Amino acid sequence: MDDGVQHPTPDPVAEAVRQIRAHGERVTVARTAVLRVLADADEHLSADAIFAAVSRAAPGVHRTTIYRALDALERLDLVAFTRLRHDAATYHLAGHLVGGARVYVRCRVCGTVGHAPGDLLDDVAFRLAAEQGFALDPTAVALTGRCARCATPT
Amino acid sequence: MDDGVQHPTPDPVAEAVRQIRAHGERVTVARTAVLRVLADADEHLSADAIFAAVSRAAPGVHRTTIYRALDALERLDLVAFTRLRHDAATYHLAGHLVGGARVYVRCRVCGTVGHAPGDLLDDVAFRLAAEQGFALDPTAVALTGRCARCATPT
């Protein structure tokens, strides 16, 4: 899409770990595993999917720990999640770790999730800030609608 | 805020009922009660809050029926809901029933929910349509961020 600064950190996990330490929090096996899974997947994963993947890499990690790790990482702005319709939350690395924010768009019919360029919401963010001082978080936005295939039925 | 056409239907409930009939579906006590509650509140309510309000107006309506009514009304595009963070879904009347679409913005810190003009996402919708044929549903969008009070801490 846009060229230029696309890779702020060669290894998102290492950078995230650095930031965990910088905040005075602990770097644990579970947290690192969660970060690694999210970085490798480079996709939005449900907590359950993360649990499954982490269990493969580091058996013995409890389901609850995944939730607590995600919660901690979210407080540190290293992970964000979105909620689409009635499905479970889907987590992903924060935009600044993966080279620019992406906006997720999901089709309400077939459930497919796609990306849109991160600057899609820049204007919206600007208007919200100007009109009511609202600081939009683009990484937490979920756009719902109908994808190309499902938009023109009949 | 913007003047002009603000009241497409004097009574959203009556209009909604008309559309239910037009679609060949049934107008029942529960569905009418749900619509009335949503119209009176003119706010986003959780299913539980709707259940409580309906129970007051029409005792004996079961919790399950609320969900099924909301589901039916959503299929008919009379009700929409949004999902913010880990909280329960919040339902509201469809935009065309209440005088133009509104976009909901919620502060991730204090939880306050505010409105933004319905045309906020017009450009975004246009770009998504042009670039990938995605038909955005503006009534189902939830924008998360920080409100004016919570945006400037420290």
Next chain:
DNA sequence: GTCCATATGCAACAGTGTCGCATCTGGCCG
């Protein structure tokens, strides 16, 4: 009034996320 499709009541279930508490471990200091 009668009839049929369908909406409802009910109860039990499923999935997601949370909590309390005992134990273990990461990071630090001697």
Next chain:
DNA sequence: CGGCCAGATGCGACACTGTTGCATATGGAC
């Protein structure tokens, strides 16, 4: 290197939201 302590984890049980199957009641048309 070994010990210490706040904080993270494992474990189980729980809370909440939303769903499903089935018998019954009700809406709407004749």
